[in-house]
Amino acid sequence: MLTTADLDTLLLTFQVASIATVLMLLFGTPLAWWLARTHSTWKGIINAVVALPLVLPPTVLGFYLLVLMGPAGVVGQFTQWLGIGTLPFTFAGLVVASVLYSLPFVVQPLQTAFAAIGEQPLEAAATLRASPWDTFFSVVVPLAKPGFMTATILGFAHTVGEFGVVLMVGGNIPDKTRVVSVQIYNHVEALEYSEAHWLAGGLLVFSFSVLLVLYTALKSQPSAHPLK
Amino acid sequence: MTNILARFRLDYGDFNLDVGLQLPATGITVLFGHSGSGKTTLLRCIAGLQHAPQGFLEINGKVWQDSGRGIFLPTHKRPLGYVFQEANLFPHLTVSENLHYGLKRIKHNSGAVKLDQTLDLLGIGHLLDRRPAHLSGGERQRVAIARALALNPEILLMDEPLASLDFKRKQEILPFLSRLHEQLAIPVLYVTHSQQEVAQLADFLVIMEEGRTLATGPLSETLSRIDLPLAQDKQAATVWQVTITEQETDYQLTHVAFAGHSLSLPMVDAAIGTPLRLQIYARDVSITLEAPAATSILNVLPATISGIADGHSGQCVVSVQVGKQPLLAHITRKSVLLLGLQVGMAVYVQIKGTSILN
Numbered sequence: 001m002l003t004t005a006d007l008d009t010l011l012l013t014f015q016v017a018s019i020a021t022v023l024m025l026l027f028g029t030p031l032a033w034w035l036a037r038t039h040s041t042w043k044g045i046i047n048a049v050v051a052l053p054l055v056l057p058p059t060v061l062g063f064y065l066l067v068l069m070g071p072a073g074v075v076g077q078f079t080q081w082l083g084i085g086t087l088p089f090t091f092a093g094l095v096v097a098s099v100l101y102s103l104p105f106v107v108q109p110l111q112t113a114f115a116a117i118g119e120q121p122l123e124a125a126a127t128l129r130a131s132p133w134d135t136f137f138s139v140v141v142p143l144a145k146p147g148f149m150t151a152t153i154l155g156f157a158h159t160v161g162e163f164g165v166v167l168m169v170g171g172n173i174p175d176k177t178r179v180v181s182v183q184i185y186n187h188v189e190a191l192e193y194s195e196a197h198w199l200a201g202g203l204l205v206f207s208f209s210v211l212l213v214l215y216t217a218l219k220s221q222p223s224a225h226p227l228k
Numbered sequence: 229m230t231n232i233l234a235r236f237r238l239d240y241g242d243f244n245l246d247v248g249l250q251l252p253a254t255g256i257t258v259l260f261g262h263s264g265s266g267k268t269t270l271l272r273c274i275a276g277l278q279h280a281p282q283g284f285l286e287i288n289g290k291v292w293q294d295s296g297r298g299i300f301l302p303t304h305k306r307p308l309g310y311v312f313q314e315a316n317l318f319p320h321l322t323v324s325e326n327l328h329y330g331l332k333r334i335k336h337n338s339g340a341v342k343l344d345q346t347l348d349l350l351g352i353g354h355l356l357d358r359r360p361a362h363l364s365g366g367e368r369q370r371v372a373i374a375r376a377l378a379l380n381p382e383i384l385l386m387d388e389p390l391a392s393l394d395f396k397r398k399q400e401i402l403p404f405l406s407r408l409h410e411q412l413a414i415p416v417l418y419v420t421h422s423q424q425e426v427a428q429l430a431d432f433l434v435i436m437e438e439g440r441t442l443a444t445g446p447l448s449e450t451l452s453r454i455d456l457p458l459a460q461d462k463q464a465a466t467v468w469q470v471t472i473t474e475q476e477t478d479y480q481l482t483h484v485a486f487a488g489h490s491l492s493l494p495m496v497d498a499a500i501g502t503p504l505r506l507q508i509y510a511r512d513v514s515i516t517l518e519a520p521a522a523t524s525i526l527n528v529l530p531a532t533i534s535g536i537a538d539g540h541s542g543q544c545v546v547s548v549q550v551g552k553q554p555l556l557a558h559i560t561r562k563s564v565l566l567l568g569l570q571v572g573m574a575v576y577v578q579i580k581g582t583s584i585l586n
Contacts, residue, residue: 120314121318123303123310123312124312125318125329127277130304130330134304
């Protein structure tokens with residue numbers, strides 16, 4: 001059965017994933033919008049940077065974040081100057097690391113959805129007196145709904161499933177940075193296979209359910225392409 | 229009398245636009261040209277969808293763009309209606325929601341009453357709850373026209389609204405456009421590459437070629453200019469505005485009058501006094517020096533030759549004036565020589581056939 005410690009890690013995981021997902025949508029939406037529409041030479045570079053976590057070992061990202069956010073790092077100096085100390089081994093640091101690590105799972109579906117909308121509905125909205133902001137909320141968001149669904153679910157699920165970055169940046173501190181994936185590792189290290197089964201099995205069922213719901217919902221969504 | 233003043237210069241390297249236009253503030257002005265002539269780009273510049281770096285645009289006395297003074301009104305602040313080549317309805321909204329999208333966003337909401345009229349005029353009242361995906365191409369385009377008109381715009385811009393439709397759908401919409409023409413008080417700029425649409429809808433014509441304006445002027449004058457390629461075309465035709473004066477039911481004929489002359493047409497089912505738009509193809513017009521004593525052709529009119537130009541493969545284009553109405557005739561070069569036709573000569577034109585456009 002799940003112990004209190006296990007339940008605590010579940011709660012913490014849920015908190016990290018929720019906050020990270022909200023932040024990723026907040027930052028990822030304008031970023032994806034810019035990437036989908038710009039012809040800037042920076043597009044390639046930014047695209048590559050956002051996609052890096054997809055190919056890098058999580059430990060690499062975790063290592064650099066640790067260095068950057070540590071007392072001697074640029075970010076660390078800045079956060080100390082702000083008077084909030086350093087981020088590694090804190091809940092906030094865990095959230096920051098999660099955001100960076102899972103960002104491509106949010107940005108890429110949004111970028112694809114925005115690009116598929118094309119110029120035409122935006123021009124139609126402009127000729128119907130809608131300002132750019134108005135157009136974004138009244139036309140782009142509804143047409144990109146499948147993209148937002150995918151981005152939210154993948155961003156959340158991927159944050160729940162991370163391990164390497166968490167361990168590097170967050171460590172293994174109960175109630176502060178110990179998330180489910182780390183707890184499973186702890187159980188296995190201690191040869192507590194039955195406890196590990198409960199958590200690992202739970203995560204497996206969770207991930208599968210989420211993906212099943214997502215792909216079933218997407219299949220029934222009408223195409224985001226504007227009508228000719 | 230207010231006007232539309234438009235000057236745009238735009239350089240894309242392989243294409244550049246350089247136009248200066250003064251257009252009437254009423255009726256339908258057709259921007260006519262082949263694809264790549266810049267007519268759509270010009271329309272997009274007028275709408276502000278494209279920002280010409282050098283431009284000046286004044287409509288009804290209001291400046292929408294003046295690059296010299298750094299003025300550029302964004303599209304959403306211009307009181308215009310725009311109909312795209314493809315209806316471009318919002319797929320996530322119903323027909324009714326599409327129609328109200330713009331209406332909700334204008335401050336002075338005087339459009340509500342007009343919307344009912346527009347729905348009637350375009351015959352789309354029964355489609356309001358449908359999604360665009362469940363409309364035919366013609367229905368979609370009619371909704372798009374209604375959506376633009378619902379805003380009560382000061383000018384209506386239409387970019388080849390019929391080009392993506394098949395022949396049958398075109399025939400379904402053209403009558404609506406003709407009716408719009410009669411009822412609409414605002415100026416319409418209409419882009420097309422179809423001579424048929426020009427003949428049917430235009431009051432004023434702008435012919436474009438390679439980003440320049442080749443000719444601008446009232447429809448019949450511009451169509452009958454023999455220095456333009458249009459007059460050489462096999463489909464070359466002039467358009468006359470006439471009025472029904474008499475119905476001769478025994479012979480199934482309708483008599484119409486224009487500027488002191490009259491014509492007989494195959495029976496048109498309409499009341500006396502009804503205005504008609506007639507299209508007369510240059511190939512259906514022949515020229516004689518004297519009034520023929522006996523001919524099967526009913527419509528023989530006195531005319532004065534105003535111009536002669538060489539055409540393709542042994543043909544000549546002759547322009548004549550019937551009263552004040554210009555008319556084109558395609559005849560052979562040999563006939564021109566045999567009859568000794570010259571500018572200023574008084575002749576007779578025989579019109580073999582006409583087609584009624586509305």
